[in-house]
Amino acid sequence: MNAISVNNLTRDYGTLRAVDHISFEVESGEFFGFLGPNGAGKTTTIRMLTGLSEPSEGTASIMGCDITRDAFHAKEHFGIVPEVSNIYEDLSAWNNLMFAGELYGLSQPERTRRARELLEIFDLTGFRDKKAQGFSKGMRRKLTLAMALIHEPEILFLDEPTSGLDVQSSLLLKEILSRLNREGTTIFLTTHMLEEANTLCNRVAIIVKGRLAAVDAPEKLKKTIQTTQSVEVSLDSMTSQVTADLTAIKTVTSSRHEGDKFRLFTPDPAVVATAIFEYAQAHRLKIISINTVGPSLEDAFLSIVQRQGDSRTEGRP
């Protein structure tokens, strides 16, 4: 059985379509990344999957339980760490955990045992009886994660869990997530950072403007995304001979005119830039401007969609 199964899920806010007919499956035990730039629809998707907002269209299920028709049972199977750490400031770390445990129906001995374990794992034992008010950002995130794990859920949702954390907290968090996953927890994590998705996830989906592009192994996506790096150049003479020569530079995969500039896509912008300098010198051309542009999820998305469109045999209207 799939841990998460999503079918044509859609969400409209007025006239804005925040999530547009996305479909995918996450298998039990996977570490699944949901990668996309800001405003892509990541949070909206997580909110629908966890019952915080209602889909406008489409369905989804968690461990086989439909998220709208059987919300109660769907919710028993997951824990969630939202974008903003939501702990009770007026309660101690311990009482926060006790409340979470009771909310999920754990007995007194169960929740006491789990809370002790979790405080230990998250290095919060010393803050057990301190009010969460004074906690640092990293501690809040850790307590939120501990609360999400109190009922030992099969699935864990995390919405940009490392954003805003210092390097050390972020590393510790990633370590804990990897360990949880090794021990069998299915993880669904959103991020706007390619590197994060690449190091943590088994499979990654890319979402841009509410639409889902490829769902693939992160290495493959990384390759695709790297080919979307580019060099933008403008020379004083831009004859078709010149642009053809530039496009022929090693490692350039494609090129296009953008206004008075010429854009060369390549996985290796530095090498291409050097080649352009040499070419300009040899041909006595003046460089008006030259610019390297880093990988862009939007371009990656477009190139993936294009590739998918090309390889599709049965055409769609």
Add this chain to the structure above:
Amino acid sequence: MTTSSPPARIWRELRSAWAITKKDARIYYLRPGSIMFGILFPLFLFISFAIGRDLPAGVLVPGLMAISVFFAASSIGPMAVPTERKTKTYERMITAPVSPLSILVGEIVGGAIFGAIIAAIPLIIGIVFYGTLIVNPIGLIGVLVLVSFAFSAMGIMFAAIPTDNPGDVMMILNFIRLPLLFISGIFIPVSAMGMYGAVALISPLTYAKDMIQYVLTGTGYYGPFTDVIGMLIFTGIFLWIGVRLHERNRKSG
């Protein structure tokens, strides 16, 4: 940890609701807003009304108890819910395996217990200083349960106003609560309202005050049957509207 059988499910829901009640008691009973609008506000209102008038304890104590439970019970929801919208802890409850109704019931019971505790204060004062007798102690417990639940449900209904600032809800709530004091037989007895006495029937506070008076003194204006029916109808309305409004909020979230 499966909860497929109905009794197991109901038991689970009740336990989660109770956890929410305890959480509210821990966090919101001693908040300045709760003390201000739940305790001080009704107390000063009442003092300014009673001062200089030579009213018997049999009128004073039921009136003060009714105001106390009215304000106190209806103040916790409007404190807790917007605050938790702001801190996103309300979402924590929605993503847990608890039905929306159980969340509201947990919050309502939290307000109701606060209301009942506050209402006990004038009663104790009455017993100690005025020798107020309780004609029907068992009845009093039942009345306090019913009345505090009803007014707490009213507070939760208003807490559905989609804001993350408790002050916004309190303001609108007071806009309703204050006028009700004047048409509910608290400051002016219904019998003295003449032809306008019928207006009292549209206020839940009327029935609350009358039934408290009835169990304390043995006499009331409408009688226990009308009081209980009136109170139940209002409780039903508050719950019905409250559940719908809160659910609508969630769906648009």
